Amino acid sequence: MPVNLPTLDPSQLFPVAGLELGIASAGVKTAGRKDVLVMRLAKGSRAAGVFTLNKFCAAPVRICRSHLADTGEIRALVVNTGNANAGTGLDGYERAKEICFALAERLDISPAQVLPFSTGVILEPLPAAKIIDALDAAIGDLKPANWFEAAHAIMTTDVAPKAASKKIVLDGKTVTLTGISKGAGMIHPNMATMLGYLATDAAVSQAVLQELVSWSADRSFNSITVDGDTSTNDSFILMATGQAGNTEVADTHSADFITLRDAVLEISQTLAKAIIRDGEGATKFITINVEGGIDRAECKAVGYAIGRSPLVKTAFFASDPNLGRILCAIGYSQVENLDVDKLEVWLDDVLVAKDGGRYAGYKEEDGQRVLKQSEISITVKLNRGAESATIWTCDFSYDYVKINADYRS
Amino acid sequence: MPVNLPTLDPSQLFPVAGLELGIASAGVKTAGRKDVLVMRLAKGSRAAGVFTLNKFCAAPVRICRSHLADTGEIRALVVNTGNANAGTGLDGYERAKEICFALAERLDISPAQVLPFSTGVILEPLPAAKIIDALDAAIGDLKPANWFEAAHAIMTTDVAPKAASKKIVLDGKTVTLTGISKGAGMIHPNMATMLGYLATDAAVSQAVLQELVSWSADRSFNSITVDGDTSTNDSFILMATGQAGNTEVADTHSADFITLRDAVLEISQTLAKAIIRDGEGATKFITINVEGGIDRAECKAVGYAIGRSPLVKTAFFASDPNLGRILCAIGYSQVENLDVDKLEVWLDDVLVAKDGGRYAGYKEEDGQRVLKQSEISITVKLNRGAESATIWTCDFSYDYVKINADYRS
Numbered sequence: 138m139p140v141n142l143p144t145l146d147p148s149q150l151f152p153v154a155g156l157e158l159g160i161a162s163a164g165v166k167t168a169g170r171k172d173v174l175v176m177r178l179a180k181g182s183r184a185a186g187v188f189t190l191n192k193f194c195a196a197p198v199r200i201c202r203s204h205l206a207d208t209g210e211i212r213a214l215v216v217n218t219g220n221a222n223a224g225t226g227l228d229g230y231e232r233a234k235e236i237c238f239a240l241a242e243r244l245d246i247s248p249a250q251v252l253p254f255s256t257g258v259i260l261e262p263l264p265a266a267k268i269i270d271a272l273d274a275a276i277g278d279l280k281p282a283n284w285f286e287a288a289h290a291i292m293t294t295d296v297a298p299k300a301a302s303k304k305i306v307l308d309g310k311t312v313t314l315t316g317i318s319k320g321a322g323m324i325h326p327n328m329a330t331m332l333g334y335l336a337t338d339a340a341v342s343q344a345v346l347q348e349l350v351s352w353s354a355d356r357s358f359n360s361i362t363v364d365g366d367t368s369t370n371d372s373f374i375l376m377a378t379g380q381a382g383n384t385e386v387a388d389t390h391s392a393d394f395i396t397l398r399d400a401v402l403e404i405s406q407t408l409a410k411a412i413i414r415d416g417e418g419a420t421k422f423i424t425i426n427v428e429g430g431i432d433r434a435e436c437k438a439v440g441y442a443i444g445r446s447p448l449v450k451t452a453f454f455a456s457d458p459n460l461g462r463i464l465c466a467i468g469y470s471q472v473e474n475l476d477v478d479k480l481e482v483w484l485d486d487v488l489v490a491k492d493g494g495r496y497a498g499y500k501e502e503d504g505q506r507v508l509k510q511s512e513i514s515i516t517v518k519l520n521r522g523a524e525s526a527t528i529w530t531c532d533f534s535y536d537y538v539k540i541n542a543d544y545r546s
Numbered sequence: 547m548p549v550n551l552p553t554l555d556p557s558q559l560f561p562v563a564g565l566e567l568g569i570a571s572a573g574v575k576t577a578g579r580k581d582v583l584v585m586r587l588a589k590g591s592r593a594a595g596v597f598t599l600n601k602f603c604a605a606p607v608r609i610c611r612s613h614l615a616d617t618g619e620i621r622a623l624v625v626n627t628g629n630a631n632a633g634t635g636l637d638g639y640e641r642a643k644e645i646c647f648a649l650a651e652r653l654d655i656s657p658a659q660v661l662p663f664s665t666g667v668i669l670e671p672l673p674a675a676k677i678i679d680a681l682d683a684a685i686g687d688l689k690p691a692n693w694f695e696a697a698h699a700i701m702t703t704d705v706a707p708k709a710a711s712k713k714i715v716l717d718g719k720t721v722t723l724t725g726i727s728k729g730a731g732m733i734h735p736n737m738a739t740m741l742g743y744l745a746t747d748a749a750v751s752q753a754v755l756q757e758l759v760s761w762s763a764d765r766s767f768n769s770i771t772v773d774g775d776t777s778t779n780d781s782f783i784l785m786a787t788g789q790a791g792n793t794e795v796a797d798t799h800s801a802d803f804i805t806l807r808d809a810v811l812e813i814s815q816t817l818a819k820a821i822i823r824d825g826e827g828a829t830k831f832i833t834i835n836v837e838g839g840i841d842r843a844e845c846k847a848v849g850y851a852i853g854r855s856p857l858v859k860t861a862f863f864a865s866d867p868n869l870g871r872i873l874c875a876i877g878y879s880q881v882e883n884l885d886v887d888k889l890e891v892w893l894d895d896v897l898v899a900k901d902g903g904r905y906a907g908y909k910e911e912d913g914q915r916v917l918k919q920s921e922i923s924i925t926v927k928l929n930r931g932a933e934s935a936t937i938w939t940c941d942f943s944y945d946y947v948k949i950n951a952d953y954r955s
Contacts, residue, residue, distance in 0.1 A: 191876030193902075194885050224873045226887065226903030259870030260904045369874050447856070451950035461668030464633045465778050468602025475601045478635065493602075494635030495669045535947050541857055542864035542943075 139297050140422040140531065142414040142510055145285060149522055150302045151313045154338040155179035155378025159278035161289045163271035165264055166257060167217030173268055174290045175275040176214040176334070177244060182378040184211040184252070185346040187354045189371035195223035196230040196263075197253040198370060200237065204249050214252040214374065215240050215275075216332065217268050218293050223259040223369035231263035239269040243276055256293055256319065256370055288317040291332055294540070295319055299411035301404045307393045308383040314337040314400050318358075318408035320415075333358055333373040333408055339397060340379035342387035349401050350375040359407035360437070361529045362444045363416040363537075375401065387505035413529045418536030421453055424514040424529055431522035435472045435516035439517055440528030450533030453513065458504030460489050467517060476521070483516040484508070548706050549831040549920055549940065551823040554694060559711045560722045561690035563747040564588035564787025568687035569699045572680035574673055574905075575628030575666060582677055583699045585623040585743070586653060591787045592659070593620040594755040596763045598780035605613040605639040605672075606662040607779060609646065613658050621659040623783065623842055624684075625741065626647050626677050627702050632668040632778035639673035648678040649659055652685055658686035665702055665728065665779055691810055694813040700741055703949070708820035710813045716802045721748040723809050727767075727817035729824075742782040742817050748806060749788035751796035758810050759784040766814035769846070770938045771853045772825040772946075782812065791906040822938045827945030830862055833923040833938055840931035844881045848926055849937030851879035859942030862922065866914030869898050876926060885930070892925040893917070 161173045163494055178184070186205055204211065210394050215236060222229045234413055237251040253466045255263060276374070288298035302315040316335030341349070386393050389443050430436035443449055446466040452459040467475075478493035487503045488496045507513055570582045587593070595614055597607045613620065631638045646660040664672060692806060697707035711724040712941055725744030748759070763782050788794070795802050823831055834852050839845035855875040861868040872891055876884075887902035896912040897905045918921055 189591050191874060191877035192881075193873045193886050221870075224870050224899065224903050228900050229903065260868075260899070262871065278818075353889045369870075369877060447946070448950055451947050454947070455951035457951070459667075459669075461630075461633050461778075464669065465600060468600035468778060472601075477602050488667070490633065492635050494638065533947065534951075535944055537856070538860055538863070538942065538944050538947055541860035542866070 147285035154380035157279040158283035161274035222255040357409035416531035419531030436526035444530035556694035563789035566688040567692035570683035631664040766818035825940035828940030845935035853939035863941040
């Protein structure tokens with residue numbers, strides 16, 4: 138079961154003016170399952186995205202990149218579960234294009250104004266005709282209050298739906314932000330994907346939107362790991378409909394930008410952390426703070442070395458303070474000229490290591506106490522600079538192997 | 547149980563003239579356990595080594611590097627199990643030095659002629675006094691025919707001892723090579739280590755010996771992975787006593803060099819593969835061949851991405867040909883400008899993927915047949931160059947989690 142993931146309250150997922158969501162069943166993999174989501178954006182909306190760096194990226198990812206580069210006005214998104222349309226070559230690309238054409242025709246927009254997304258098993262042909270047949274039903278279901286249903290529709294083997302919503306004030310106007318995500322790890326069983334969608338009715342310039350999506354992804358979705366496997370389909374999309382009536386946020390030095398950025402970050406982090414809380418087989422939620430680095434990149438490198446180490450993660454599963462494993466991971470984290478004698482390792486408020494070895498005042502029972510918690514923080518102080526980064530991960534249990542060794546469901 | 551690892555035959559482990567081995571019990575962690583090994587080299591011997599790149603490297607690793615740089619004549623090695631003497635700071639360094647001094651005194655050599663090694667739990671102080679107390683017994687036990695016993699003495703949680711031996715002819719003289727290794731993965735439970743020792747009575751120049759140890763380590767111990775965790779103590783030492791009577795091998799273009807190199811490589815690979823066959827929880831032995839790369843580094847990067855992916859390894863454990871996971875790992879392997887449409891993926895003799903997707907003639911039952919074997923090869927043809935590399939790994943089972951989640955034994 139997910140680690141301390143609160144149950145979603147549909148009434149707390151605020152509609153975003155200018156964005157409607159519609160759900161349908163296409164039977165991509167399982168008959169009757171709600172597996173198609175269409176999002177329609179009002180005229181004048183803007184969108185920006187970040188995508189997987191996997192070179193075997195899925196056909197829809199390639200199309201999204203191209204459509205976002207082509208036009209300033211994305212008007213619709215279409216998501217299917219049950220099949221990732223990855224490792225499908227030219228044929229997969231053409232099938233994803235067909236879906237864009239079919240949706241564009243029905244919504245009276247151009248195919249380049251559609252962003253397609255797929256999630257599920259890879260190396261299997263996408264049943265595009267089934268998805269196209271379901272588009273009318275999804276369009277008939279379009280409404281702004283469908284976020285809760287949408288969060289369910291994009292789940293594959295997620296145990297719980299993931300969504301977050303917030304209202305802020307910009308320029309005297311109330312602005313809403315609502316987002317959903319899916320994923321039970323950086324990688325789902327069978328190579329399905331992490332997907333995140335965050336919409337606001339704020340007016341935001343395209344340049345600022347792009348800055349916001351990259352900056353917040355770096356500090357949320359790009360700061361989590363379950364198993365170190367980077368999916369073929371990861372996508373995070375930020376949309377702004379501009380219907381809140383605020384003066385367009387176009388200056389990254391303005392107070393409104395900071396307010397908006399903080400809200401985007403808060404929701405992105407909530408959605409990203411929800412993926413870890415629902416991580417495959419997870420029993421513990423682990424926050425790794427790396428401080429005092431020369432740059433953010435080396436802090437992330439140290440955090441990820443710890444966060445993806447099977448030895449650290451199995452020790453945490455067992456509540457065993459076998460903390461040498463953390464030092465070992467720091468040691469192979471590929472940070473140049475790291476002086477291990479200068480760093481400190483903390484477990485919550487317990488100092489574990491300093492001066493290159495175990496801290497003289499460290500007591501095993503203190504480590505044991507922290508390890509038994511379901512929420513644990515590790516803090517590494519590199520003591521060589523002023524930068525920091527935080528990585529979120531979960532432990533590694535029998536159930537991770539069980540979930541991933543099960544035959545493709 | 548280890549995967550297809552033959553039982554050692556003590557009569558097939560040939561003594562190496564000029565090298566004696568002695569074993570004793572120091573009670574480092576468990577009373578009565580044979581946990582100390584001393585190796586004594588005759589005058590005129592040479593040694594060369596490669597060590598972990600982990601920055602939290604153990605105190606003995608730092609001393610080995612320094613002693614190998616100081617002197618051309620290493621005369622003794624001392625190994626203890628039960629404690630890695632890593633993450634122990636200056637105090638750990640001094641304790642390892644004390645052991646070198648004590649052994650040097652007893653063997654009438656200088657402390658800089660001793661190489662110390664430790665393997666076991668990290669972040670715990672090394673009981674140096676216990677080890678020093680056991681040195682006389684180990685020295686009393688010194689004899690050339692002790693390789694089988696030595697292979698057992700360096701085990702920690704290895705299920706089986708690991709050794710290999712071979713005779714070749716150089717310059718008309720019979721030359722013997724014998725080696726031992728330990729490790730049940732790149733990392734043992736509790737951060738113990740991979741250790742490898744290979745000795746020959748051939749006469750070999752120091753430069754050639756150094757070349758041989760690096761070249762063969764790259765193609766053996768540095769081509770295996772169980773869990774991607776690089777230990778704090780990994781060491782591989784090549785020793786040459788020069789007692790076989792051959793003309794010193796000093797030219798890397800000579801026929802003798804090639805004969806010796808091939809024999810060193812064969813034994814190194816046997817010892818390295820034995821570690822994978824005895825990998826934590828392993829049920830399958832997997833060989834990953836990556837061909838057609840621009841350089842060896844990118845071939846290794848692709849091989850390691852596949853070989854350390856928990857998703858690939860759990861699918862192999864389940865005998866599930868969920869082969870999209872292999873494509874996904876290739877895709878995130880950080881190879882620059884990789885054109886995924888050009889590559890081919892084979893499972894033994896079954897072509898699985900080409901042209902960026904599943905091969906049209908691939909049948910699930912063919913993949914299933916191969917996956918059910920205990921020995922499986924994956925071949926990736928990058929089709930962009932003439933270089934290649936091979937990585938060996940094992941699958942990822944419930945027992946991996948069990949072994950590593952157990953309290954430190």
